Each structure stands twice: as C-alpha cells, then as structure tokens.
Amino acid sequence: MTELEVYNLLSGMRIVEGASFIAAPLCGLTFVQLGADVIRFDPIGGGPDFGRWPLSPSGTSFYWEGLNKGKRSIAIDLARPEGRELAVALITAAGESGGNFVTNYPADGFLAHERLVARRADLITVRVTGSSDGRNAVDYTVNCATGYPYLTGPQDAAGPVNHVMPAWDVTTGLTAAVSLLVADRERRRTGKGCEIRVPLSDVAFAMLGNLGHVAEVQTSGHDRPRYGNAVFGTFGRDFSTADGRRVMLVAVTRRQWTALVDALGLKKDVARLEQNLGADFAGDEGARFTHRTALFALIDARVGTLTMAELAKRFDNTAVCWGEYRTVLGALRNDARLSEANPLFASVRHASGDTYLTPGFPGSVMSEERRAPPAAPPLGAHTDEVLADVLKLSAAEIGTLHDAGMVASA
Amino acid sequence: MTELEVYNLLSGMRIVEGASFIAAPLCGLTFVQLGADVIRFDPIGGGPDFGRWPLSPSGTSFYWEGLNKGKRSIAIDLARPEGRELAVALITAAGESGGNFVTNYPADGFLAHERLVARRADLITVRVTGSSDGRNAVDYTVNCATGYPYLTGPQDAAGPVNHVMPAWDVTTGLTAAVSLLVADRERRRTGKGCEIRVPLSDVAFAMLGNLGHVAEVQTSGHDRPRYGNAVFGTFGRDFSTADGRRVMLVAVTRRQWTALVDALGLKKDVARLEQNLGADFAGDEGARFTHRTALFALIDARVGTLTMAELAKRFDNTAVCWGEYRTVLGALRNDARLSEANPLFASVRHASGDTYLTPGFPGSVMSEERRAPPAAPPLGAHTDEVLADVLKLSAAEIGTLHDAGMVASA
Numbered sequence: 001m002t003e004l005e006v007y008n009l010l011s012g013m014r015i016v017e018g019a020s021f022i023a024a025p026l027c028g029l030t031f032v033q034l035g036a037d038v039i040r041f042d043p044i045g046g047g048p049d050f051g052r053w054p055l056s057p058s059g060t061s062f063y064w065e066g067l068n069k070g071k072r073s074i075a076i077d078l079a080r081p082e083g084r085e086l087a088v089a090l091i092t093a094a095g096e097s098g099g100n101f102v103t104n105y106p107a108d109g110f111l112a113h114e115r116l117v118a119r120r121a122d123l124i125t126v127r128v129t130g131s132s133d134g135r136n137a138v139d140y141t142v143n144c145a146t147g148y149p150y151l152t153g154p155q156d157a158a159g160p161v162n163h164v165m166p167a168w169d170v171t172t173g174l175t176a177a178v179s180l181l182v183a184d185r186e187r188r189r190t191g192k193g194c195e196i197r198v199p200l201s202d203v204a205f206a207m208l209g210n211l212g213h214v215a216e217v218q219t220s221g222h223d224r225p226r227y228g229n230a231v232f233g234t235f236g237r238d239f240s241t242a243d244g245r246r247v248m249l250v251a252v253t254r255r256q257w258t259a260l261v262d263a264l265g266l267k268k269d270v271a272r273l274e275q276n277l278g279a280d281f282a283g284d285e286g287a288r289f290t291h292r293t294a295l296f297a298l299i300d301a302r303v304g305t306l307t308m309a310e311l312a313k314r315f316d317n318t319a320v321c322w323g324e325y326r327t328v329l330g331a332l333r334n335d336a337r338l339s340e341a342n343p344l345f346a347s348v349r350h351a352s353g354d355t356y357l358t359p360g361f362p363g364s365v366m367s368e369e370r371r372a373p374p375a376a377p378p379l380g381a382h383t384d385e386v387l388a389d390v391l392k393l394s395a396a397e398i399g400t401l402h403d404a405g406m407v408a409s410a
Numbered sequence: 411m412t413e414l415e416v417y418n419l420l421s422g423m424r425i426v427e428g429a430s431f432i433a434a435p436l437c438g439l440t441f442v443q444l445g446a447d448v449i450r451f452d453p454i455g456g457g458p459d460f461g462r463w464p465l466s467p468s469g470t471s472f473y474w475e476g477l478n479k480g481k482r483s484i485a486i487d488l489a490r491p492e493g494r495e496l497a498v499a500l501i502t503a504a505g506e507s508g509g510n511f512v513t514n515y516p517a518d519g520f521l522a523h524e525r526l527v528a529r530r531a532d533l534i535t536v537r538v539t540g541s542s543d544g545r546n547a548v549d550y551t552v553n554c555a556t557g558y559p560y561l562t563g564p565q566d567a568a569g570p571v572n573h574v575m576p577a578w579d580v581t582t583g584l585t586a587a588v589s590l591l592v593a594d595r596e597r598r599r600t601g602k603g604c605e606i607r608v609p610l611s612d613v614a615f616a617m618l619g620n621l622g623h624v625a626e627v628q629t630s631g632h633d634r635p636r637y638g639n640a641v642f643g644t645f646g647r648d649f650s651t652a653d654g655r656r657v658m659l660v661a662v663t664r665r666q667w668t669a670l671v672d673a674l675g676l677k678k679d680v681a682r683l684e685q686n687l688g689a690d691f692a693g694d695e696g697a698r699f700t701h702r703t704a705l706f707a708l709i710d711a712r713v714g715t716l717t718m719a720e721l722a723k724r725f726d727n728t729a730v731c732w733g734e735y736r737t738v739l740g741a742l743r744n745d746a747r748l749s750e751a752n753p754l755f756a757s758v759r760h761a762s763g764d765t766y767l768t769p770g771f772p773g774s775v776m777s778e779e780r781r782a783p784p785a786a787p788p789l790g791a792h793t794d795e796v797l798a799d800v801l802k803l804s805a806a807e808i809g810t811l812h813d814a815g816m817v818a819s820a
Contacts, residue, residue, distance in 0.1 A: 004688065009592050009593070009595070009596045021662070030588060030619065034592050052643060052662075052695065053643025053695075053699065054623070054625070056620045056625070057630075061622070062625040062626055062629075066619060066620045066625065067620055069620075101424075111775070127468040127508070130731075131747065132752055133746065136729065136732065137667070137733065138660050140658050141658050141731055141732055141743065142733065143658075144648070144656075144657075144658040144734065145733050145735075145736050145741055145745055145747070145762050146575075146734070146736075146738070147737045147739075147740070148575050149639075151574040152562070152573060152574045152575070153567075154564070154567060157563075157564055159639075159648065159650075159735075160639065160648055160735045161563055162639045162648070163562060163573050163577070164561040164562045165573065165577055167575055167581075170577070170581055171577075171580055171581065171584060174581065174584035175584060175772055177588050178440060178587050180590065181588065181591035181761070182419050185420070185591065185594070186419045190735045194777045194778070196773045196775050196776070196778070197776060198774075199774075201517075201767075202448060202752070202772040202773075205747055205748045205754065205769065206771075207575075207580060208741075209438065209769035210439065210476045210477055210769065211432070211576070212464045212475070212476045214738070214742065214766060214769075215464070215466070215475065215766040215767075216464035217738045218688050218742060218767060220467075222739065223738055224464070229571070231550055232463060232464075233462060234462070234463070235463065239501060246554075246569060248551050248553075248554040248572075250550050252431070252458065252548060255609070256546070256549040285461060288514070294818075312601060313552070316498065319546065321554075322551055323550075323551035323552065323554040324554065325555075325559060325560070325569075326555050326556075327556075327633040328556070328618065328624070328627045328633055330557070330633075331556060331557055331615075331618075332624065332628060333557055336543065337541065337542050337543060337555070337611050338555075338615045338618070342542055343614075344542065344616060352625075353807075354625060356624060356629060357624050357628060358619055358624075359615065359616035359619035359624075360616070362582075362608060362615075362616040362617075363585055363589040364606065364607045364608075365593075365604055365605075365606050366605040366606070366607075367604045400524055
C-alpha cells in the first residue's frame with residue numbers, strides 16, 4: 001500500500017469505513033493521508049454520495065473522488081443478509097491492525113455497535129450522527145439552528161445567509177478522527193474498545209459555546225447584530241483598491257495594527273482620531289471595533305488610492321495581516337499556495353480521467369518526506385483484494401460471491 | 411485533576427500550550443475534554459487574546475474563557491531570558507506524561523523545535539502557523555484567498571461575503587489535535603518525537619481540494635456562480651412559513667426527497683413537473699438542483715401556507731431533513747439540544763463570575779460517564795502549583811521568582 005500513503009505514521013492501522021457524504025469519509029481520508037489502510041465499503045453502484053456534484057466532464061463525482069482518495073474500495077450488495085454479513089466480517093476481522101470502524105450508518109441497524117462487539121470484543125466504532133436528539137440532519141439543517149446564518153452576510157440582508165463551506169461536516173469529521181485516535185490509545189492501554197458517537201448538532205452547539213456566543217447571549221439577553229464583513233471585536237474588513245480589487249485587512253494584535261497604520265502612512269491621521277475620540281487603538285483591540293466607522297472611512301479612502309500591487313509592496317515584509325480576495329479560479333491561477341510549488345499539492349490523474357491538483361495531509365511532518373497524494377479508487381477497485389487479504393477468502397469463494405451478484409469489482 | 415475532566419481517556423498525558431486565539435487553544439481544549447492535563451503558559455497580564463470580545467458584563471473575555479476551560483494556567487514574564495527559560499523547562503520537563511507542546515509561536519524564535527529537542531529529544535511540537543509561505547495570517551485573511559466569500563451570500567451581493575464562524579481556525583485546531591495524537595502514537599512505537607506544522611492556509615486549500623472545488627474549476631476553466639442559500643448540486647434552501655418563520659429543507663437522498671414530497675402533499679404536483687421536464691427527482695439528485703427554480707416555486711407556495719408548528723407536525727417521525735432557523739438567543743430559548751437537557755452541556759460558573767451553559771467534548775463515549783465541563787482558570791491560577799509539580803521548584807525558589815516579577819499568580 002505504500003504508494004497510497006502521504007505520510008507513513010499510521011502504517012499497520014486498518015480502518016473500515018461504511019459511510020457517505022463529508023464528515024465520516026473525511027475522517028477516513030485523514031487516516032489515509034497519515035499512512036493507515038482505509039477500506040471503504042459501498043453498496044454495488046455506490047452510496048448516496050456517489051454522484052454528488054460537482055461532476056467531472058465525464059460525469060464522475062469530483063466530490064466523491066476528493067473525499068475518498070487512497071482508500072481501498074469494496075462494493076457489496078448490502079440489501080441481502082449475505083452481503084451484510086460480509087460487511088460485518090470485514091469490520092470485525094481478526095488481527096491487531098484492524099478493529100476500527102468509522103460510519104454514519106444508523107446506530108440501531110445491522111451495524112449497531114452492540115451487535116458488532118459480539119463478533120469482536122475490542123472493536124472501536126466512531127459513529128457520525130445527525131442530530132443529538134436522534135433526528136436526521138445535515139450540515140445545513142444544523143447550521144440554521146446555531147444562529148450563524150443571522151450573523152453572516154451583508155448588514156442589510158433580509159433573511160438568513162447560509163455558509164457554503166460545510167463547516168460542521170468538516171469539524172465533525174475531524175472530531176471523529178480525534179475520537180478514533182483517542183479510543184485507539186485507550187485500547188492499547190486497557191485492551192478495550194468502545195463506541196464514540198459524534199452528532200453534527202453537538203459539534204456545532206459545542207463550538208458555539210467554545211467561542212463565547214452562548215455566554216454572550218445568555219448574559220446579555222440579546223443577540224449580536226449582523227456586522228457584514230467587519231470582524232467582531234477587533235479591526236478587520238474588506239476594502240476596495242484603486243484597481244478594483246478587494247483586500248481583507250485584519251489587526252488582532254498591537255503589532256499588526258501599528259504595522260498597518262505605518263504601511264498606509266496613516267500615523268498622523270490615526271493619532272488625530274485617537275485624540276478626538278479619546279481612544280487608544282494600539283492598546284485596546286475593542287476600541288478598533290467600537291470606532292470602526294471612523295477607522296473604516298480613513299482606511300477606505302487610503303486603500304482606494306492604491307493599486308493591489310502598490311499595497312502588496314507596502315505590506316510585504318511587515319507585520320500587516322492581509323489577504324487578497326480571489327475566486328477559486330483566481331486562486332488556482334495566482335496563488336502559489338494552491339499550486340505544485342506548495343509541497344501539499346501534486347498533480348494527480350484520477351479515476352474520472354481528469355488530472356488535477358490534489359492535496360495531501362494539511363499538516364507537515366517536518367522530519368518526514370511527503371509522498372504524492374493518491375487518487376481515489378474506482379468503486380469496487382479492491383473488492384477481490386480485500387476479500388482475499390482481510391477475509392482470507394479463496395479465489396473460488398470470491399468467484400461464488402461474484403456469481404451471486406453479492407460483490408462487484410470496478 | 412479529576413474535577414477538570416470531561417472524559418478520562420487521556421489521563422496521564424500532559425500537554426503544554428503556548429498559544430493564543432482559536433486554533434491552537436482549541437487543540438489544547440480538545441485534550442482537556444478527553445482527560446489530559448493541559449498547562450497553558452501566558453505572558454503576565456495575558457496574551458494577545460486575553461481581552462478578545464465578546465466580553466462579560468465585568469469585562470472578562472468570554473472568548474478566552476470558552477477556549478481555555480479546564481486548563482492549568484501559569485503566567486510568566488516571557489520578555490526576560492529567565493522567564494523564557496521557565497517556559498522552555500516546562501515544555502521539555504522530564505517524565506513520560508509530558509513532551510507534548512502545542513503552540514502558535516514563531517518557528518524561528520526561542521520556542522523553535524530544534525532548540526527544544528536539545529533539551530528533550532522525544533519532544534512533539536505541533537505548531538499552528540498562518541500562511542504556508544511564512545507570512546502571518548488569520549482565518550479571515552486565508553478565507554479571502556479560497557474563493558468561498560464569492561460563493562457565499564445572496565446571489566445579488568455586490569462583493570465578497572465573509573463567514574462569521576471561524577471555520578479555518580476550528581478546522582486547523584482539530585487538525586493539530588489529530589497531528590499530536592498521531593505523533594504520540596508513533597513515539598510510543600519508535601521513541602522518537604517530531605514537529606508537525608499546521609498552516610491555516612494549507613488546511614483551507616486542502617479542504618478546497620477535498621471537496622472537489624479545485625477539480626471543478628481546473629477542469630471547467632470557470633468559477634461556479636453564487637447560488638445564495640440554495641445548496642449546490644442537490645435540493646436545499648430556506649423557505650418562509652405562514653407565520654413568518656424560516657425553515658431549511660434539504661433532500662440529499664432519495665428517501666429524504668420522497669419523504670419531503672409526501673409530507674407536503676406534493677406528490678401529484680411533483681409528478682406533473684417531472685413529466686413536463688422529463689426529470690426524475692427521486693432518482694437523480696442533480697436534477698433536483700438543475701430544476702430548482704420550478705421546485706422552489708412549488709415548495710415555496712406550499713410552505714407559505716403552513717405555520718412552523720404545522721410543518722413540524724408533518725415532518726416529525728418522517729425522513730424529512732429539516733431545521734428551523736434561529737438566532738443564538740432563539741436557540742438558547744427553544745432548542746433542547748442547546749440546554750442542560752443535552753448531556754453535552756452543564757451550567758458552569760466561570761472566573762468572570764457569570765454562570766452559563768458550557769459544553770464538553772462533542773463526541774459521546776457511550777461506555778463512559780460524562781463529567782461536568784470545567785471552568786476556565788483565572789490567569790495564573792496554577793502558577794505555583796505547576797512550578798512545584800512539573801518543575802519541582804521549592805517554595806523558596808517559587809518565592810524568589812515572584813519577588814523578581816518573573817511569574818504571577820491569579
């Protein structure tokens with residue numbers, strides 16, 4: 001499996017994934033990128049995420065390819081008891097390397113942890129669920145309950161504004177990965193497995209608490225208004241340049257603020273403002289927010305006289321915290337961090353037939369070589385291999401399963 | 411330390427955190443919630459995040475409290491060599507439980523991994539950084555480069571729309587936690603530590619790749635337009651109810667779609683639409699997006715005749731995937747998942763003097779009791795305890811440090 005690894009840290013660890021969409025598959029992907037053997041089983045023809053947009057010109061799901069890179073794929077008829085038995089056998093297969101299951105299948109079905117542990121006592125199940133109250137949910141039906149859509153978007157927006165980046169899915173997938181690693185650590189100490197359930201809704205509401213939103217509202221008794229692109233409680237907003245481009249400027253520290261004021265040549269103007277308002281913008285982060293109307297006007301006027309190139313020249317090699325707004329295509333064309341110049345990425349040919357920039361693990365292990373990120377498998381590409389390797393089935397037994405339509409190969 | 415734990419899985423693991431803002435402190439918080447001893451050191455008077463908004467009525471940062479719950483806090487004068495030596499001694503202290511460092515300090519300063527390993531060879535350093543090219547960056551100055559602000563927001567929005575939920579910070583913090591756990595696992599096998607760097611920008615661009623955005627744009631040569639609150643490639647959008655409330659409806663599977671059409675009594679209307687358009691909405695997820703204008707009109711009209719209570723009655727105990735839009739205050743008042751009815755939360759009195767709903771780890775370990783989530787410490791609350799426990803300093807030595815103003819207690 002070495003050609004499928006990005007880092008080699010988790011070699012010898014096998015994870016079986018029975019899942020779809022983003023959260024649980026992202027958990028599996030994280031393990032692939034750190035060197036584990038991740039086997040994803042799917043119904044023959046693919047799970048509910050197999051055709052998820054965006055699609056390649058040939059109709060393959062780029063979404064599926066992106067989230068399933070480097071996994072071994074086995075396709076099983078999960079509608080029949082014999083197929084379900086194969087999935088259960090795979091999850092609970094003997095051997096020290098296995099015993100790890102990541103899923104978003106229902107907790108009360110044939111993949112219930114209680115049933116699985118009857119077959120393998122030390123199994124770890126990490127189960128991504130929707131709502132903590134048992135209802136189904138996806139990122140968007142959780143996000144609407146958190147209040148964020150009424151905090152996001154232009155100040156004059158009439159209704160809620162959904163995020164497009166599936167933040168709760170991603171956060172849940174990584175929380176699932178943390179959960180599995182912690183359960184594995186504990187099993188090494190005690191020999192015992194466990195089930196950890198990670199509901200999307202608990203991930204979202206917990207983060208609302210961690211970031212102070214719950215305390216703020218519970219204490220004050222009222223909601224924070226929308227602030228558009230202004231960053232709450234500090235200095236930050238987007239500004240238009242003389243050549244019609246857009247820059248995000250942020251100053252969360254004294255150093256960033258001082259550097260910004262210097263780089264824009266606004267020292268005197270800001271000092272005058274501070275005197276008039278009785279404010280200390282360098283020393284008091286909150287004051288940079290309280291007086292944002294005046295500060296935004298000052299900086300708007302100055303940034304509007306400079307081109308993006310002129311701004312970049314002023315900001316380079318200073319402590320100014322800034323970034324240019326780009327579309328995805330703009331980033332792909334102009335941002336070296338989204339290119340093969342960044343070791344995170346390699347150009348990889350995928351099952352869709354398309355070759356595109358493909359990321360590995362976003363952390364860099366400084367003492368290890370990065371290998372090229374793997375392609376996603378065609379569905380069922382490893383069906384026979386996994387049946388032989390993990391379930392120790394003979395060629396004849398595998399042939400019988402194919403004849404019965406119980407499994408399928410790519 | 412048992413009263414500070416939410417789960418007990420990582421007891422015996424000590425993590426030293428030298429960090430501020432969200433990402434690295436969230437990594438530390440995750441370890442606290444799983445039972446580790448997390449010691450956060452700060453400059454005397456607090457780091458750059460110590461006064462971050464939102465603030466309590468008494469001026470304490472709810473943001474800081476939320477992200478530092480259950481950590482032990484030591485305050486050190488990091489501007490002087492002797493203070494820096496204390497921080498280094500803490501990070502590299504002997505003992506099997508330690509040797510884990512989470513930070514966002516610069517890689518080339520006094521907390522450089524190469525310097526630290528000279529003192530403790532098996533040290534693991536997980537370093538959250540800004541931009542992979544070495545520039546500083548925060549969530550907002552990374553997000554602007556990803557293209558998401560041009561995909562987010564109302565279709566007629568003039569400029570970019572920033573997310574308010576700091577998605578990249580949170581994702582980076584959890585990626586840091588995964589990195590530390592994997593490095594710890596490897597150290598148990600080989601005895602060797604390592605440094606893993608997690609740049610915010612790599613986390614963001616990698617996710618853009620994982621979710622298919624990069625492939626889509628690289629292959630098509632053009633950017634996806636903004637779709638407002640419509641979910642790309644499937645059925646999903648917000649709708650207004652007869653009583654002026656807002657509901658998010660999503661159907662990413664055949665089952666969810668069929669349930670939605672049934673619950674709204676739209677079977678005949680949808681069948682007629684399918685016939686007219688030559689579409690199969692149940693079988694083809696993409697068709698539900700392609701023909702969204704017609705579908706949204708149909709569902710808009712129906713949802714607009716029903717109150718939220720009537721909708722809830724129709725949707726309860728079905729496979730419909732839905733959620734009501736709420737503000738944070740609305741969620742706090744009306745959503746049982748954000749209340750003490752949910753074992754994730756407990757009402758905790760914090761250093762600010764305020765008592766509010768406080769979350770634990772968002773994953774539920776099914777075989778373990780949850781303990782109440784801990785409060786955040788006052789800054790420097792554990793200065794003397796940590797100097798004695800970890801650095802084995804005598805009371806006299808600790809007194810000398812206080813006299814020199816090298817450390818401070820709460």
